[in-house]
Structures are given as structure tokens and as C-alpha cells.
Amino acid sequence: MSNKDVNAKSGLSSIWTDSLANNQQPGDKALLAHLRTVHQNNAGFTEKCASSCRDKAGRNSYEWLAEIVPDVDGIRVLDLACGSGPLLKILYDRNKKFKLKGADISPEELELAKARLPKGSVDLLELKAQNLTAIDDNSIDVVLCHWALTLMNPITPVLNEIRRVLSSGAKFAALVNGPMDAAPGYNDVYNLIYKYVQAKLPRYGEIDLGDPRIRSTESLKNLLIEAFPDANISIETSMVSMEGPVAEVAETTAGFFYATFILPPETRRILLSELSNLLVISKHSGDKERQGLFSMPINRLVVTK
Numbered sequence: 001m002s003n004k005d006v007n008a009k010s011g012l013s014s015i016w017t018d019s020l021a022n023n024q025q026p027g028d029k030a031l032l033a034h035l036r037t038v039h040q041n042n043a044g045f046t047e048k049c050a051s052s053c054r055d056k057a058g059r060n061s062y063e064w065l066a067e068i069v070p071d072v073d074g075i076r077v078l079d080l081a082c083g084s085g086p087l088l089k090i091l092y093d094r095n096k097k098f099k100l101k102g103a104d105i106s107p108e109e110l111e112l113a114k115a116r117l118p119k120g121s122v123d124l125l126e127l128k129a130q131n132l133t134a135i136d137d138n139s140i141d142v143v144l145c146h147w148a149l150t151l152m153n154p155i156t157p158v159l160n161e162i163r164r165v166l167s168s169g170a171k172f173a174a175l176v177n178g179p180m181d182a183a184p185g186y187n188d189v190y191n192l193i194y195k196y197v198q199a200k201l202p203r204y205g206e207i208d209l210g211d212p213r214i215r216s217t218e219s220l221k222n223l224l225i226e227a228f229p230d231a232n233i234s235i236e237t238s239m240v241s242m243e244g245p246v247a248e249v250a251e252t253t254a255g256f257f258y259a260t261f262i263l264p265p266e267t268r269r270i271l272l273s274e275l276s277n278l279l280v281i282s283k284h285s286g287d288k289e290r291q292g293l294f295s296m297p298i299n300r301l302v303v304t305k
């Protein structure tokens with residue numbers, strides 16, 4: 001049986017989950033190996049949820065982040081941890097004269113990005129955000145990072161690399177999780193998912209993917225001030241939501257949380273049923289198809305060098 005089959009049968013395991021199970025702090029290599037395995041087995045999963053969730057103005061979080069890029073021909077943009085490339089596609093469709101680069105550690109995600117973008121339109125690089133030596137100093141006008149900064153540890157070398165590649169007056173903008181209480185019901189969804197995950201791995205949550213300082217607005221701001229001492233820094237909080245048949249909403253919501261990949265299929269099925277009951281918004285028995293609603297808090301940070 002291949003590793004992929006074993007993971008599909010009993011829930012994903014890796015040297016990162018083994019460390020947690022053995023009460024040890026996982027190291028950087030374990031984190032990368034875990035992330036690579038998740039993305040190898042589930043390439044494209046982030047965009048399924050992120051592109052369905054919209055803010056009051058009707059924008060998804062890719063579109064909100066893409067607004068940071070000014071509409072100037074020839075502008076040089078790096079999408080750091082570009083995954084399957086949805087953000088690059090939005091930018092390419094907006095202006096064919098943007099000079100676009102995408103970098104990621106997952107070959108499977110980069111394959112998806114390559115398949116959706118016209119040949120030669122974007123320079124796709126298999127690179128670790130902590131080491132962007134393939135990209136010259138002062139050669140980028142905007143670095144974007146959509147929903148990936150939270151996964152990176154160590155984080156300081158990432159911020160240093162971003163500072164190095166940015167030209168003067170350039171921008172770094174990232175989309176990360178917002179404060180839990182900025183979206184109604186988000187805390188309950190988080191607690192429910194981690195109840196199931198912690199039944200299998202009690203320390204998952206206390207120890208999570210990435211540097212915990214990215215998860216709080218205050219500590220994130222302090223990290224940015226340290227890395228970009230002379231820059232202008234802003235962090236805006238917003239909320240995006242998706243509504244639809246509750247079973248689909250529950251499936252897409254669960255699929256967005258990395259932690260759920262460690263659950264075996266039977267546990268995941270029970271979680272989905274409980275999650276549907278939590279997300280349902282039409283409780284009457286006469287409802288033809290029960291509807292569900294999921295909302296999530298997001299932060300958009302913008303650093304102007």
C-alpha cells in the first residue's frame with residue numbers, strides 16, 4: 001500500500017504528527033515534510049474554500065489582496081506560496097503586462113498553477129520562502145502572500161527575504177487569519193474541529209503549524225515592525241462568508257482546516273455531521289435543502305517599504 005493510500009485510510013501522518021504524538025516540539029524539517037505531504041495529497045484544497053467565501057462587497061480574499069497591486073504595466077509581482085495559482089490568475093487576467101512570479105514548496109501545487117496559466121505568462125519557482133536566492137535583491141514591486149504566512153516557521157528569515165527582494169517604496173501584502181471573534185460562530189467551528197483532532201493528537205492546537213506569533217494581530221504587528229523598522233504598516237480586519245447546501249458548506253469548511261487531514265474517514269464523517277448541525281441556518285423540517293453559513297475572520301496586512 002502506498003503512503004497516500006495509508007494516509008487516506010487512517011488519516012495523514014508525518015514526522016510532524018509523530019513528534020506531537022511523542023510529546024516533542026516538531027522542528028522546521030518536520031513542518032516542511034508535513035506541509036508537502038498535505039499538499040501532495042490534496043493539491044488545490046485552499047482555493048476551494050477561499051474562493052467561495054466573500055465579503056460584504058462580494059469580493060473573495062484573493063480579490064481583496066489583489067487590490068493592493070496598482071494597475072501599472074510592467075509591475076513586478078511575486079506571489080509567495082502561490083499554491084495552485086488562483087491569485088496569479090486574477091492578476092494575469094487583470095493586466096497581461098504584469099511581470100508575475102510564483103514560488104511554492106509543493107511541486108503538485110505548482111503543477112496546478114502551471115496548468116491554469118498560459119505558457120510563459122508566469123515564472124513559477126519551486127522555492128522555500130526562507131530562501132529566495134533565485135530572486136534578485138530589489139527586483140520586486142509587490143510581494144503578495146495569501147493564507148500561507150501562518151504556516152511558516154522560522155518566520156524571521158521569510159520576512160528578511162521579502163525585505164531583500166522588495167525595491168524601495170515597494171509593498172508586501174499578506175492575507176492571514178483574523179481575530180477569532182471577528183466572525184460570528186468561527187470560535188465554535190474551530191473548537192468543534194479541534195475537539196475531534198485533539199481526541200487523536202491531544203497536543204495539536206497547543207502546537208500548530210507555523211510560528212504562533214502570526215496568529216495574533218498584536219504579535220504579528222510587532223514582528224513586522226522588527227523586520228521592517230522604517231516601513232509603514234497597516235493591518236485591516238474583515239470577514240468573508242459562504243452560504244449554500246449545508247452538507248457542502250460543512251465539507252468545504254472542514255477541508256480548509258489543515259488539522260482535519262489527520263482524521264481517519266469515519267471520524268471525519270462524524271465531524272462533518274456535527275459541523276452541519278452547527279452551520280445550519282434553516283432548521284425547519286419543511287426545508288427542501290437545509291442551508292448552511294460559514295464565516296471567517298481575515299486580516300490583510302500591508303507593509304510599504
Ligand SMILES: C[S@@+](CC[C@H](N)C(=O)[O-])C[C@H]1O[C@@H](n2cnc3c(N)ncnc32)[C@H](O)[C@@H]1O
Nearest residue numbers: 046047081082083104105106128129146147148
Ligand atoms: C494554504 S496554502 C495557500 C496557497 C495559495 N496561496 C492560496 O491561497 O490558494 C499554503 C501554501 O503555502 C506553501 N508553503 C508553506 N510553507 C512554505 C514555505 N516555507 N515556503 C514556500 N511555500 C510554502 C504550501 O505548499 C501551500 O501551497
